[in-house]
Amino acid sequence: MLNAGIEATPAPVQVLEELTPDEERERHRLELKVERAFFEAGVALRELKEQRLYRSTHRSFEEYCYARFGYTRRRPYQLIEAAIVFENLCTNGTQNSETSDLHISDTKNSETNNLCTNGTQERAPIVERQVLPTSERQVRDLVNLEPEQQRQVWQQAVKQAEGKIPTGRIVRSVVEKIKHKSIHLASDYCFEGEVFFLQRLIGDEKKYNGCWAIAIEVENRLTVKAAVYDGALEVKQENMKPIDSQQTQAEVREIYERIRRLMECQLDPIDEAQIEFLCRRPWFTLRQKQVLSAMEAVYDICCDPVQAHQ
Template sequence: MPTIDDEVVSEQNNQFENPFQPLSEAELAQKQELESIVSSAVWSAGRALRELRDKKLYRDTHQSFAVYCQETFGHSRQKSDYLIVAANIYENLKDSGCEVLPKSEFQVRPLGVLKKPPLQVEAWDKAVDICNGRVPKHQIVKQVVREMTREDADNPFELGEVVGIVAQDNPQLKGKNGCWGIVTALTITTCDLQTWDNELEAIEIEFLRELEYTEEDCQAIQKLHGRIERLQGAELEKTAKGVLRLLGKIDRPYLTPLEEEMLKLVENIYL
């Protein structure tokens, strides 16, 4: 016959095995309503940014869309581009009659490699089927896209991912060996990259390596790029340029305390 102590241990084991707590019907309804508000805000932001960019409605205060995004919204041009692309994909899925729709930009980001709208719909539907009619996670969508493009080539990268550059003997990558790059556009076999100081177009995937950064890691590098980008228009001394060049080659998604202090010093002097 189990003792009280045995029952307490059993209850603790059950709590350890299942750390989640169920919601009441009212709480679940509230959760779904709030998630819907957040999701719609993401797509609305993408559509708004697209119009701001296309109509150049930033031109009364800023010379470039990149600086406008950084100073107005606190994020990089790349982040705005991701939201714009995601909004386009979302509208495509919705207009095509998809019953299950994405809830975040990150979930549809892998679909960016599929330039034809019907292929985006096909990939999304396959991912939804794999998840038994539920909204698929990022990795499921990414795997479906890989399978669909495998016959032509298998681009392992995706929009917004941070990759490492392996220059080898590619003259287009002179001075970029070891630098990180943010994927801003891609085809089956190439990627466009934003490095710390310029943009590179149509880089073959054989010159890139996966860094296996998480979404938070990629956001950290994007934020770093935004800080560096703000300094590019200043008349920097050679030493200051050297600091930025050093940060353009870090092989981790964070700055050491010394690197952070160095960057802050440059920002304090030139901004």
């Protein structure tokens, strides 16, 4: 029988009074609505935000959610994130949410139709139903995981909860175990001087996505300290896209040294734009190297004979 609870795990129930087949179907339909309430809220909030349907009465989405629903600043985003996780768990990466919704409904209807028709009319156990979350809190710790990791953690949490809907505390414990097992030092996957492209950066560092960087500190560290064209930043393994060509790595290191000297000057904005363009290149044409040499001449930066010849 479907669990409509929020965090509590229900105890086994006994049949006190039989429902008609129509009543069984109506009960299942309503239980599904209760189970998916937080998901529907997250989807609706996402649409309200993306379409900016709040703009007629409020300046921001956060102000609207507080005035209309009494949500704190973080709450609507928690529900939106939870809806994304729910969709991932619900679809298993192969179906859309509408298909999964139909699958669950069909499963319950078939179970209702399979009730025994003898004098006791015992209910057949619901064994095929996919166990899905019923509250935002149950999936909060899954938000920052990759989709496949989310599914793996949820499956382990369900198993730990003996096939029932796991509480948020159980899910968090599984996440913590996985994090503990997956801790690696930067030196396990990177070496000093390695060149790679940056990806999946967020916030202020998002501007570096697509740029190459060079590892400058990896020993006894959980993250890599990487040099970029205008400074340095800390990156994780998932932020690093490898460059297999050793020739490309050597060429990038050479170009970086020339750019580093240029960045110490008071550059014209057009030159800054040229440098940012070069820092996204996986290889360099003769013309691009000539432009770099021209900038070095303008800012009176001396090159060694090899670079000058290029």
